[in-house]
Amino acid sequence: MYQIIGKKNLGEGINLYNISAPDIALKALPGQFIILRVNKNGERIPITIANSDKKDKTITILVQTLGKTTHLLSELNVGESLADLVGPLGVPTEIKKFGTVVCIGGGFGTAVIYPIAKAMKAEGNRVISIIGARSKELLLMEDEMKTASSEVLVATNDGSCGTKGIVTDVLRNLIYDKKIQIDRVIAVGPVIMMKAVSDLTKEKSIKTIVSLNPIMIDGTGMCGACRVLVGNKTKFACVDGPDFDGHLVDFDNLMNRLKFYKEEEKTSYDCHMKAHHNLTA
């Protein structure tokens, strides 16, 4: 069960995993997520599904190594299995013909925006994708995004590819300089990026959907750990989301809630890495 079929290092501690998950692969729609546990004593972590292959019965996820759990995951090799994998969870992204849709992926958010862009294009939208990374080497899935979009625009912090700057610079240019009529924006990436995109599109009232990633436990609406403020109302990201109207999301609250266990996570990671080094030494 839940065997790793493929694994690829994409740099910056980001790994791509293809995992055997027949039931999930068959059902997963763009925007949905899974919850996994690496081992029997591990924590449950939510990860958005980047792709699902009904034929191979696999799903693809991208995970950046940040703490103990993600480090343990990065240590798993092809042929090894996860302890648990459950999904597809959450409400899928609303896919229909809107007209011109801008899909924005920041960092490895690009992996998540990819199936959304693909589905939006298949629905007959003009899809302009904006993908961002710190530098050219870290840019993900540029070729795939080209096939999934009508047009792909790139932003890198160091200017090594596309516009020098961030994805909002490119979006601002589309809205204000090129004066493109945009019917919907979908942004997936770091919270700070989704906030910046939402602030920008709010000026012109362009409907903007963001995918939120709060702390979760069960992922089925039972625990309420993932509650977010949307339009000043409490919503559960796992069953009401993870997609929400970016103009209504309280991003500062989300960022604060994501920080709650930082200290425990650091202690756990340091302790784990110390043991890990002792073991390998």
Place this chain on the structure above:
Amino acid sequence: MDTKERLKIKKHVMQCQPPEVRSSNFKEVPYGYTAEEAVEEAKRCIQCKRPYCIEGCPVYINIPAFIKLIEEGDFLGAAKKIKETNSLPAVCGRVCPQEDQCEKVCTVGKRKDTPSVAIGNLERFAADYEAKYGDIHIEINQKKDKKVAVVGGGPAGLTVAGDLCKMGYQVSIYEALHEIGGVLMYGIPEFRLPKEILSRELKVLEDMGVNVFTNEVIGKTFNVDELLNERGYGAVFIGTGAGTPKFLNIPGEELNGIYSANEFLTRVNLMRAYNKSEYDTPIKCGKTLVVFGAGNTAMDAVRTALRLGYQDSRIFYRRSRNEMTARIEEVYHAEEEGVKFEFLINPIRFIGDENHNVTAVECERMELGEPDESGRRRPIPVKGSEFIAKIDAAVIAIGTNVNPIVPSSTPGLNLNKWGYITADENTGKTSKKGVFAGGDIVTGAATVILAMGAGKKAAVAIDKYLETGIW
């Protein structure tokens, strides 16, 4: 021994860990009866001609019969007798509110000066004895070729699965979490129901032949129609439990350090956060934690907080002591352990620091007015009574709303005005052919044993439906 002599025997109180010791560990609170104590307590049962206790039991355990076996020293026989109707005796002996059921109607207890027979304690004794010394073989009827899917591995679903398996059906449980047990696993703490004991009873079900599929969210991974039409199940039982936690809806509730009871208990119980050296799911600790609410879940949360190291663990309740819904035993244990109870207090807002962590809660005092629709006197705020209490964490234990996943993904299922599934009280039949439901997803949050009772009735009805084909 005649009745007169039996009535002279004093009730045997189960010995417990001393409060000052147990308040800092997660080990079970009562030690259980010794064999001698159990036999002596069993002698108190007068073997009534009309045993009201059986009527008081939602799963109709033959109580006088199993107690008689204990008295005779046939402890394994007693366990076997209980298991004829109850698949989870070690669980029920611990978490059932016996004082509202079998023990409430016990004839001995109806007398002025003799307390009820300790039926729950005796059930627990028999179950634990069997776990230690016996290996009861459960009779399973000849295998049938019909399949039943049970959605949710909590008390209702486990009962349906156990009963139908005994009848010979091929039963599969679909569980959303990574372990079955439902509230017994994620909700009820180790010190009330050790997970080892629960796992043992769950394993008996699996050994009987019940298939368990964890990590399957019905309504997401598959839906009910697929179970019926594509996966070959003749009937589906929905027992998905209580659902999403209610919050107070007051300012500051989104601050860090404010948990729903479900989250707080799930971290500690299902994810074993209290065992930091072995498990990865974190939980914070501080000095002062307040639980809002006064039901059994609130008691579980506040006693858990104490054990995690919150020295000052309190209950704030907007009504008075008389309106508390928790079992008396739980309240008593909590008070013994040092939990402080403060009544007629209503929270108005939470206050946080620059890091978004909760540091205080502003409350107002209440007084009791006229009875409300629940029959309890309605609390009314006292003007000018606001005060601020410093806290490090808060747990909201004021109940749950319906979980929408199964109802919203199952066309043809009638729901009541709160969104719970409408099902016949005696059969669990829903408005959708082949689909039965029971437990909290039908009644809203109730008790383990009521869910098990609903499961029992549904198992009978499912058998009848699959045998006759008549809906």
